[in-house]
Amino acid sequence: MAESGAKTPRERYRAQVRAEIKQHAWEQIATAGASALSLNAIAKQMGLSGPALYRYFAGRDELITELVRDAYRSLADTLRMATEASKSGADIAALAHALRDWALEDPNRYFLVYGTPVPGYHAPDDITVIADGIMRMLLDACTALPSDGPAAPFAEHLQEHRRWAEGHPAPPAALHRALVFWTRLHGVLSLEAAGHFAGMGFDPGQLYAAELDDLRRQP
Incomplete structure (x- = not known):
């Protein structure tokens, strides 16, 4: 059992993926602005399906x-x-x-x-x-x-x-x-x-x- 306050491997993986999504989002913002932010485009960059990405963020x-x-x-x-x-x-x-x-x-x-x-x-x-x-x-x-x-x-x-x-x-x-x-x-x-x-x-x-x-x- 994980110690109190310690993250499980699944939680650590989720945090890593969310951090990578945010990094790709900042790159999009730098290129086209926040109004053009696209989760589907980020999913393609990460080799994920759209539905898979939406498990980490529900929407734009x-x-x-x-x-x-x-x-x-x-x-x-x-x-x-x-x-x-x-x-x-x-x-x-x-x-x-x-x-x-x-x-x-x-x-x-x-x-x-x-x-x-x-x-x-x-x-x-x-x-x-x-x-x-x-x-x-x-x-x-x-x-x-x-x-x-x-x-x-x-x-x-x-x-x-x-x-x-x-x-x-x-x-x-x-x-x-x-x-x-x-x-x-x-x-x-x-x-x-x-x-x-x-x-x-x-x-x-x-x-x-x-x-x-x-x-x-x-x-």
Whole structure:
């Protein structure tokens, strides 16, 4: 009998096949995008029949969910480690640089979660929980920043429209900073990861750092 917690040979084999399927899925995504993901094509690459592959993943959406879940968990772990390594704890610069390194390490993974949504796909609740946890880390870091002067009009708007913050007690200025972080820094990252700065003659990393510095100075 297998020890408690130990996988049986059948379970190990299943895990290996699922991992191979996911690897082929990433290769498809790199070539044609997530919307073109095909389990039947993966089955042919692996020398399996379609029905045999469906014993490991019930359909395209289940496979996408597994890839998205892996990506979000990887990012959450990366940001958590960056926070723990920072001397000041909730550090927006540490989060920003960890996010950029993570995104550029595997742009296909980045675009799966922050690129164009896959048509007809809806992430399950457990993935939303992971994404909310990432946002909470960002809100913690934005709340830790000093805030001088009156809040901008949009920040005041966020005081009454903060459902997206999932109950986080961040003040309006911190909510504003978090959204600016998400829009401006993800904007630079998306353009860089897609290669749109190629040939322009400047360092995208310097642009990213400049946007981060500007964000940190925001009231």
